[in-house]
Amino acid sequence: MTASGEMADPQEIHLTVNGEAASVRAHSMERLLDVLRHELGLNGAKEGCGEGECGSCAVLMNGELVNSCLIPVAQAEGAQITTIEGLANDGRLHPLQESFLACGGAQCGICTPGMILAALHLLDRCPKPTLEQIKEGLSGNLCRCTGYLQIFEAVNKVARENLAL
Amino acid sequence: MTENHIIGASVPRKEGRDKVTGRARYVDDMSLPGMIYGATVRSSIPRGKIRKISFGSNIAWDEFVIVAAKDIPGRNCIALILDDQPCIADGVVNHPEEPILLLAHPDRHLLRKAVGAVSIEYDEMPALFEMEESERQAEIIWGADNTFKSYLIEKGDVNSVWAKAAHIIDGEYFTGAQEQLYIENNGVIASFDSEAGVTVWGSLQCPYYVNKALMALFGLPEEKVRVVQMETGGAFGGKEEYPSMIAGHAALLAMKSGRPVKIIYDRAEDMVATTKRHPSRTRHRTAVDANGKILGGEIEFVLDGGAYATLSSVVLSRGTIHAGGPYYWPSVRIRAKAVATNAPPHGAFRGFGAPQSLFAMERHMDRIAQVVGITPVEIRERNFLKPGMTTTTEQVVREEIDLSHLLDRALELSGYQEKRKRFEITNRKEKLKKGMGIAAFLHGAGFTGSGERYLSSVVGVEGLSDGSVRVLVSSTEFGQGTNTVLCQVASEELGIPYENVAIAQPDTNAVPNSGPTVASRTAMIVGKLVQSAARGVKQTLVGSGLLSESYTPEQFRMACQKYVAARGPLKSYSRYDAPPGVFWDDAKYRGEAYAAFAWAVYVAEVTVDPGTYSVTVDDFVALQEIGKVLHPLLAEGQITGGVAQAIGFALYEKVVWRDGRMLNNQMTNYIMPTSVDLPPIRVFFEENGNVHGAYGAKGIGELPMDGPAPAILNAIEDAIGMHFVSIPLLPEDIHEAVTAWQR
Numbered sequence: 002m003t004a005s006g007e008m009a010d011p012q013e014i015h016l017t018v019n020g021e022a023a024s025v026r027a028h029s030m031e032r033l034l035d036v037l038r039h040e041l042g043l044n045g046a047k048e049g050c051g052e053g054e055c056g057s058c059a060v061l062m063n064g065e066l067v068n069s070c071l072i073p074v075a076q077a078e079g080a081q082i083t084t085i086e087g088l089a090n091d092g093r094l095h096p097l098q099e100s101f102l103a104c105g106g107a108q109c110g111i112c113t114p115g116m117i118l119a120a121l122h123l124l125d126r127c128p129k130p131t132l133e134q135i136k137e138g139l140s141g142n143l144c145r146c147t148g149y150l151q152i153f154e155a156v157n158k159v160a161r162e163n164l165a166l
Numbered sequence: 167m168t169e170n171h172i173i174g175a176s177v178p179r180k181e182g183r184d185k186v187t188g189r190a191r192y193v194d195d196m197s198l199p200g201m202i203y204g205a206t207v208r209s210s211i212p213r214g215k216i217r218k219i220s221f222g223s224n225i226a227w228d229e230f231v232i233v234a235a236k237d238i239p240g241r242n243c244i245a246l247i248l249d250d251q252p253c254i255a256d257g258v259v260n261h262p263e264e265p266i267l268l269l270a271h272p273d274r275h276l277l278r279k280a281v282g283a284v285s286i287e288y289d290e291m292p293a294l295f296e297m298e299e300s301e302r303q304a305e306i307i308w309g310a311d312n313t314f315k316s317y318l319i320e321k322g323d324v325n326s327v328w329a330k331a332a333h334i335i336d337g338e339y340f341t342g343a344q345e346q347l348y349i350e351n352n353g354v355i356a357s358f359d360s361e362a363g364v365t366v367w368g369s370l371q372c373p374y375y376v377n378k379a380l381m382a383l384f385g386l387p388e389e390k391v392r393v394v395q396m397e398t399g400g401a402f403g404g405k406e407e408y409p410s411m412i413a414g415h416a417a418l419l420a421m422k423s424g425r426p427v428k429i430i431y432d433r434a435e436d437m438v439a440t441t442k443r444h445p446s447r448t449r450h451r452t453a454v455d456a457n458g459k460i461l462g463g464e465i466e467f468v469l470d471g472g473a474y475a476t477l478s479s480v481v482l483s484r485g486t487i488h489a490g491g492p493y494y495w496p497s498v499r500i501r502a503k504a505v506a507t508n509a510p511p512h513g514a515f516r517g518f519g520a521p522q523s524l525f526a527m528e529r530h531m532d533r534i535a536q537v538v539g540i541t542p543v544e545i546r547e548r549n550f551l552k553p554g555m556t557t558t559t560e561q562v563v564r565e566e567i568d569l570s571h572l573l574d575r576a577l578e579l580s581g582y583q584e585k586r587k588r589f590e591i592t593n594r595k596e597k598l599k600k601g602m603g604i605a606a607f608l609h610g611a612g613f614t615g616s617g618e619r620y621l622s623s624v625v626g627v628e629g630l631s632d633g634s635v636r637v638l639v640s641s642t643e644f645g646q647g648t649n650t651v652l653c654q655v656a657s658e659e660l661g662i663p664y665e666n667v668a669i670a671q672p673d674t675n676a677v678p679n680s681g682p683t684v685a686s687r688t689a690m691i692v693g694k695l696v697q698s699a700a701r702g703v704k705q706t707l708v709g710s711g712l713l714s715e716s717y718t719p720e721q722f723r724m725a726c727q728k729y730v731a732a733r734g735p736l737k738s739y740s741r742y743d744a745p746p747g748v749f750w751d752d753a754k755y756r757g758e759a760y761a762a763f764a765w766a767v768y769v770a771e772v773t774v775d776p777g778t779y780s781v782t783v784d785d786f787v788a789l790q791e792i793g794k795v796l797h798p799l800l801a802e803g804q805i806t807g808g809v810a811q812a813i814g815f816a817l818y819e820k821v822v823w824r825d826g827r828m829l830n831n832q833m834t835n836y837i838m839p840t841s842v843d844l845p846p847i848r849v850f851f852e853e854n855g856n857v858h859g860a861y862g863a864k865g866i867g868e869l870p871m872d873g874p875a876p877a878i879l880n881a882i883e884d885a886i887g888m889h890f891v892s893i894p895l896l897p898e899d900i901h902e903a904v905t906a907w908q909r
Contacts, residue, residue, distance in 0.1 A: 044195040045188025047399070049349040050433040054833035057349050085188035098186040102178060105799040108807065109645030110185030111350040111399025117186065139841045143833070145347055145400050146645040148810030149841045151803055 014074050018043070019087025029075035033067075034058045036074045037084060045085035045114040049143070056142030059115035060084050066122040066141070085114035088121070096159050097121055106155035108146035116142045120156045129160055173658045173861045176799035180649035180669060181397070193353045193369050193396040198426040201355065202231075204419045205277045205429070207267040207284045208439060209259035212508040212826040213293035213307065216257055216266065222283030230280055231423040233268040238418065240385030244410050244476075245378050248314075251474035251511065253383055253414045259288070260307065261473035261510045262827035263439040265411075270419040270427050293508035295826050297447060297470045300505040307473070308506035314471045315479035315504050317486045319558055319755045322497025327462035331453035335534045339450075339526035340892040341875075343470075343821040344443035344814070345828075346515055347838050348644075350399025352408060352440060353430035356416035363390025364417045369398045370409035372682035373640045377674045379410035380417060388674075395672040398644040402811070403514030405644070406684050407477055408440045437831035441513025442821060444469040444481055444504070448489065448526030458538040458545045462497035465489045467523050471504040472511035473826075478504035481512075483614050484685075485519025487759045488872075490558040491527035492569055492608045493549040498558050509826040514684060516811065517871035520609060528605040528876030529891060532883065542880065543582075546573060546606050559759045566854055572767045572789060573606060579850060580769035580787040586884070593885065597777065600784070601885025603770045605877035610760030611865030612687040612858075615750040618761070622742055623681035625695035627656055627703050629736035633723030635660060635703065637669040638737070639680035641692045645807075646867055647800035648688050654796060655693045655860045659700035662719045678739060686865025689796055690762065693860030695740045702738025745858060761858040764866055766790035768809075768873035771845075772881040779897035779904070781817055781882060783845040790869060791852040794862030798851075801866060805849045808870025813845075814838045816875035820894045 011026040018041060025040040037043045037060070046069050049055035053068040060069045061083035088095040097117050100106070107113040116139065123130060123138030130138060135153050144152060184190040221227050235242050235256035242256055243249040255266045267284060271277045292305045299305075300312045308314070328334060354368035363386050370376055373393040380391045393413070398405060412429055419427040431439070452463035467489050471478035486502040535545035550569035556562055577583060582602050589600040612618050626638030637656050643649040653667040660667075670677050680692050704722075706729070707713040713725035729736050750757035771785040788805050795801045818837045822829045830836045855862035875893050883889055888903060 038195075043188075044191075047192070047350065048194070048432075049351075050833040052433070052832065052834060055349055085186075089187050094183070094186065101186045102182045105176075105179075105803045107179070107182055107185040108647075108803055109348070109350070109398065109400040110181070110190050111192065111348075113185050114188045136841045143349060143838060143840060145349055145402070145811065145838065146807045147803055148806035148808075148839075148844060148847055150806045150844075150847055151799070153841070 014078050016077055016080055016082055018082045019084060027074050030073045032070055033072035033074050033077050034069035037069060043084050043086050047111050047114065049111065054143070056119060057112045057115045059118050059142060061118055061122060066119055083118070085117060088117065097155070100155040100158045104155035104158060105151035106147065112142060112144045116144060116152060123156065124160060171658065172654045172664050173796055176797055177650065177654060177664045179647065180653055181643060190397040192350055192399055193355060193367055194430050196355060196367060196396060198355060198357060201426040201428055202270050202272045202423060203274045203277055203429070204268060204270045204416050204427045205281050206265050206415060207269065207281055208263040209255065209266055210262065210286070211259065211288050211290055212262050213260055214288035214290040216255065216259065216286060217289050218287040219267065220285050222285065225280050225283045229271060231270040231419055233418045233422050237422060238383060241382045243382060244414065245382035246407055246410070246476055247479060248475040251476055253411065261508050262825065263510055265415065268415050268419050270423050293826060295507055295509065295823065297468055297505055297507065300507050301468070307508060312506045313503050314475040314506060315482055317483065317502045317755050319486065319498065319500040321495060321558055321560055322462060324462045324464060324497040324499045327453040327497055331461055332456040333454050333537050335452045335454065335537050337450045337530045337533050338891060339448045339529055341446045341522045341525050342894050343445050343512065344515060344819050345437055345821060345836060346402040346404030348400025348402060348404055351431045351433060351436040352405065352412050354409065354413045354416045355426055355428045356413060356420040357426040358417060358421040363392070365392040365394070366413045366417060367394045367396050368409050368413055369405060370395055371401045371405045371642050371644060371684060373642070373672050373674050374679045375407065375682055376410050376413045379414060383414045384417070391674070393674045395642045398642060401644040402516045403518065403684065404441060406514035406682065408513065433833060434831050437836065438828050439510060441511060443515035444471060444478065444512040444519065444522065446485070446522035448523055450526060450530045452530065452534060454534055454538060458534060458540050458548050460493060460495055460549050462495060465498065465500045467500065467502040469504040469519065469522070470507050470512060472507060472509045474511045476511040477514055478512070480614065481514065481519040483519070485523040487559060487610065487614060488520040488608070489523035489527060491524060492551050492606050492765060494551050494555045495558055500558060507826065509823070516808065517868045518685065520868065521812065521815065521871045521875065524607045524872045525876045525893065528607065529879055532880045533889070542604050543573065543577065546604065557759065559756050561758045565762065567765050567791060569606060569765060572765060572791060572852065576767035576769050576787055576789040579789060579848065580771065580785065582769055585771060599774045599776060599885040601772055601774070601881040601883065603772070603877045603879065603881030603884055604767065605873040605880065606767045607872045608763040608765050609686065609865070609869040609872055611690045611762050611764060612760060613685050614759055615757070616752060618691060618742055619744045621681045623692065623695060624678035624739055624741045625680045625692060625699045626678050626737055626739045627696060627699040629703050629726040629730060631727060631730040633727040634666045634668065635662065637667065637696055638677045639669070639692060639696070640672050640674065640677050641680045641688050642672050642683040646804060647797060648683065650800060651689050651796050652693060652696050655696045656700040658861065659697045660704055660722060662722050666719070666723065686867045686869065689863045690856065690859035690865050691742065693863055694858065695742060697860050699738045699740035702740060703736060706736060706738060762793065762856045762864045764790055764792045764864045764869045766869060766873055768877045770874065770877040770881045772878060772885055774882055774885045776886065779900040783813060783878060786845045786847045786874070787850070788847060788870060789850040791854055792866045793856035793859055793864035794853050795851050796861060796863050801851065802849045804866050805870045806847045809847045809874050810839050810844055812871045812874035813878065816878045816893050817895060820896055
């Protein structure tokens with residue numbers, strides 16, 4: 002929340018976003034989500050609930066999965082941020098993106114960026130997850146369309162096929 | 167022509183790549199030069215007269231654009247069916263959170279502060295919050311008798327059955343409100359130009375509904391209202407009628423400010439102020455013979471419509487027609503009504519009245535079985551509709567449906583008989599109690615009765631200068647696969663690769679009105695029209711001499727290119743024609759209610775923990791006959807997603823009300839199923855075809871919402887022997903019932 006005029010002046014914040022250095026002027030309490038969307042033009046992270054329940058704004062911060070609606074941007078000073086825009090390489094989709102497409106893991110698509118980042122985070126720590134581990138690993142990301150099964154399948158497919166992440 | 171069928175193949179979702187890369191553009195991802203933000207000042211009371219509006223002194227009000235009812239250039243209503251809902255309250259409010267003032271400002275944070283700085287004084291009036299109070303007319307809050315709509319279906323002579331009955335079984339069943347909980351909240355951007363009129367970009371299901379509402383609100387002709395659907399992050403009916411409201415608000419602010427205005431609700435506002443599934447009460451009184459065969463019955467079905475009529479009459483209609491389930495009723499009387507209460511209007515939500523009345527029917531079937539002393543399987547087998555029989559509206563079943571076969575197969579797939587026997591033994595000694603439950607049901611595809619004839623939908627298919635083809639429809643994609651399936655249909659019909667078919671962004675300036683994207687009508691009805699419009703393109707090319715009757719995709723592409731280069735646009739349109747011999751009597755509510763039904767049997771396996779009162783669904787089998795599976799992956803995704811949402815309806819999602827207002831309007835305390843809460847959902851299809859649908863398709867979007875709740879409650883009763891009649895059924899509800907029973 003940045004109630005104008007009532008807070009300290011904006012400050013310079015330095016981030017590395019999808020491998021590129023970025024600096025923005027923002028109030029320290031501004032949400033990382035808003036900075037990504039409004040200052041950096043990265044619209045992949047979505048606001049679903051604004052209170053850390055739904056995970057549609059999830060991004061990776063220094064390798065950890067965070068809900069960017071709960072992160073004051075000052076906390077991200079110096080951090081490495083990965084958003085959905087950072088996954089595809091020269092137009093070539095990331096294996097998880099391919100797999101979500103092939104398995105029906107994306108319906109309306111609004112939870113998909115956060116869900117894929119949650120899946121990436123899971124496979125990073127646990128390359129061969131069991132179904133229970135997949136369920137657990139994605140439990141902070143709500144999807145209202147799929148009933149999750151095709152998402153589990155998408156994650157499982159990448160793990161099973163041993164695709165490089 | 168290509169030998170590879172596109173229909174029946176799981177081709178890539180058209181907009182899938184944009185969705186997995188984050189490039190898909192939802193309305194909040196869009197911005198216009200000079201754009202400012204809008205917000206809504208809402209009523210804090212359920213019902214009363216607005217006495218005074220004051221503006222707090224700590225805000226620079228001259229920086230704000232303020233819109234009130236008096237600023238509306240046309241009619242102050244959301245034009246829909248009865249046009250009784252104001253766009254902005256004018257002197258009176260009828261529910262909590264009713265819009266009273268609109269504010270706009272470039273700074274969203276100041277805007278929020280300004281909303282809080284408006285104070286409104288009211289002369290409160292008595293309000294009603296329960297259906298029973300409304301039926302009793304404790305106060306008249308709407309029309310002459312608080313009733314938005316009532317229906318009476320009468321088949322045969324039900325009065326004569328009671329004397330002949332071996333058993334008469336009464337039951338009363340309740341379902342609660344449910345929030346659609348699309349993950350993308352409602353949002354729009356509007357701009358206004360005195361020459362061009364109003365343009366709205368939004369998250370919505372029905373561009374032409376919004377178009378119609380804005381025409382009335384602004385007093386503008388159709389060509390001066392343009393509505394564009396952006397990528398839509400879930401809808402489930404929640405973006406059927408409500409977008410007309412938020413679009414109207416943004417457009418009024420845009421007109422007054424002279425700048426584009428964006429309104430995006432946050433989650434709390436979306437949950438507290440927008441529509442939910444209608445709460446319901448259903449009473450059954452059923453006469454059966456000694457074998458459990460239904461002789462006749464009376465069904466009373468009542469919906470809580472909230473404060474304005476909106477879509478209640480049509481939600482009620484579908485619920486009423488589905489109230490008898492997939493069973494043969496020699497005689498039946500169904501009385502149905504939707505009544506007013508001082509809550510925000512309830513609205514469209516996947517299933518549209520059918521999940522409510524079918525919940526009652528399927529719980530009641532198990533009740534009847536108990537009274538008669540037969541099994542849940544036997545009671546259903548003895549009463550299933552068969553080809554040649556008539557439904558409650560006296561529609562003859564012309565489809566070759568074999569419900570006993572569906573039931574047998576579902577029992578086999580779920581291991582029902584074996585598990586039930588096993589659980590009977592294990593439940594005696596184990597702490598955790600297990601049970602099996604069945605639900606058999608049907609869901610009509612397309613608009614009810616004469617609805618499709620009134621809609622008279624139009625679809626276009628266009629050949630482009632590069633030789634590719636584009637589908638022109640106002641039917642929208644919001645996850646269910648509209649884009650993909652309609653392109654598949656055109657591709658199959660034209661014998662050209664799926665990659666050479668695209669679909670236009672729904673924009674009322676550019677696409678014809680193919681009707682609203684609701685009622686499980688898109689694949690079946692719009693799909694069929696796409697098929698015939700595509701045929702028109704082919705015929706034009708053949709008629710022009712550029713293409714022979716038999717051709718390769720490459721020849722088609724060349725012919726299309728040549729045609730457009732030489733003669734200009736190549737567009738073919740197709741309009742809905744009611745199938746001949748279809749009869750529907752709106753006055754008597756009798757006749758062919760739907761051109762086709764999808765049929766299903768679902769089986770739930772549950773565990774109830776008598777220590778914590780928690781219910782776990784361990785396995786779920788969903789077997790349905792849906793005509794033709796156009797796209798297996800999407801079809802399966804529709805069923806698993808619908809079952810998940812219905813498990814939420816049954817076991818998790820409780821709207822807590824106080825004086826007409828939702829108290830738990832956050833994802834933190836309104837709980838939907840997460841990835842760890844769901845069972846394996848095993849989906850199976852049967853395909854009998856359907857002459858009324860594209861390549862034999864029927865509707866499936868809503869179907870999976872109907873069966874899970876009764877199947878789960880039937881399974882809970884099987885596990886612990888308690889007869890629950892109300893959903894949602896949370897652990898605290900079970901605890902309360904057990905405690906009451908022990909007393």
